[in-house]
Amino acid sequence: MISIVVFATGLTLILIGIWGMLTHRNILRIVIAFSLIGTGTHILMVAIGYVARGTAPIIDAGLSITEAPMRAVDPIPSALAVTAIVIGLAVTAIMLALAIRLYEAKKTLSIDAFTESKW
Amino acid sequence: MIRRAGIVLAVALFGFVFASLTVHHVERQSLPPLAKRYVELVPQELGAPNVITGILLTYRALDTLGEVAVLFMVAAGVGLVLGSRARRNENAPSDTPPSSRQASEIVRTGTQILVPLIAIFAAYIITNGHLSAGGGFQGGAVAASSAILLLLADPRQQFAQHFLSSTESAAGVLFVLVGIAGLLFAGGFLDNRVLPLGQFGTFFSAGAIPLLSVLLGAKVGCELSVIIDRFRA
Secondary structure (H helix, E strand, O other): OHHHHHHHHHHHHHHHHHHHHHHOOEHHHHHHHHHHHHHHHHHHHHHHOOEOOOEOOEOEOOEOOOOHHHHEOOHHHHHHHHHHHHHHHHHHHHHHHHHHHHHHHHOOOEHHHOHHHOO | OHHHHHHHHHHHHHHHHHHHHHHOOOOEOOOOHHHHHHHHHHHHHHOOOEHHHHHHHHHOHHHHHHHHHHHHHHHHHHHHHHHHHHHHHHHOOOOOOOOOOOOOHHHHHHHHHHHHHHHHHHHHHHHOOOOOOOOHHHHHHHHHHHHHHHHHHOOOOOOOHHHHHHHHHHHHHHHHHHHHHHHHHOOOOOOHHHOOOOOOOOOOOOOOHHHHHHHHHHHHHHHHHHHHHHOOO
């Protein structure tokens, strides 16, 4: 049950990101919308890895080694989410650097000013 | 008007696809076989209580190494995109007065109190990555947040560029050397069993995983600080 709520939350965030990317004309807002899509994807991955009544795959007083395979959630999507967060940060940093250069070229952040790259 | 209708149509279609995905999503009742193997093997073979750290720093450590390489390339890429700007600004006549006003006293005092605490917290997260939630990436990001705070308090703050880049390079080289040691003395590249596994659940355990965590944390923290520093006007 709980994973369906998290799943829907991730998809809603992705949808908001798509809408924001399509409607906004400011490059910074488009970058924010892109980050929203990334965050929604991370939440989605964690939701897919959830196992009913599972707990974090960390062996401690509350989760012994023998019962871990029965009670732990899938660790692979969580490990993948760490990777995806770092790559998301990398893409955002490059996008922001390019936004700075575009602003210097036209003194505006509206994509309407960059008609020469329109096809 | 047509544009707006197109956007509404696209978002509605995506919404339809996502809604049907949500409706048909079934919660898993048990782990898939591969995940089950990981959950069993990480505590037994690697001696690490945190399964995710075990996957990231041993079974999938080559991916982690590649990811650090991606971060390095981003630092280089941001420097490439923004680098010529800094040089041009230096050449430009600096008759315009600096428009940025000083940060408020709350921010400056808060920075002095928080930066040591953030550093300690980052060290805690990095060194406990094999025992509980945490690890090199997370702790490195926390450490880099103190760099943002320092820049907010004083935008003209100069970081020790030489120290950052040499720490980053040394951590990267040591990370690969630990990996090669795994190739020579244990099961394969970046195998953590080059060091004794120790007692399960104690601070000095899980072989080379704490060492790799520290190296990764230092590298990520330095790289993110360099990236943040490059964005300064």
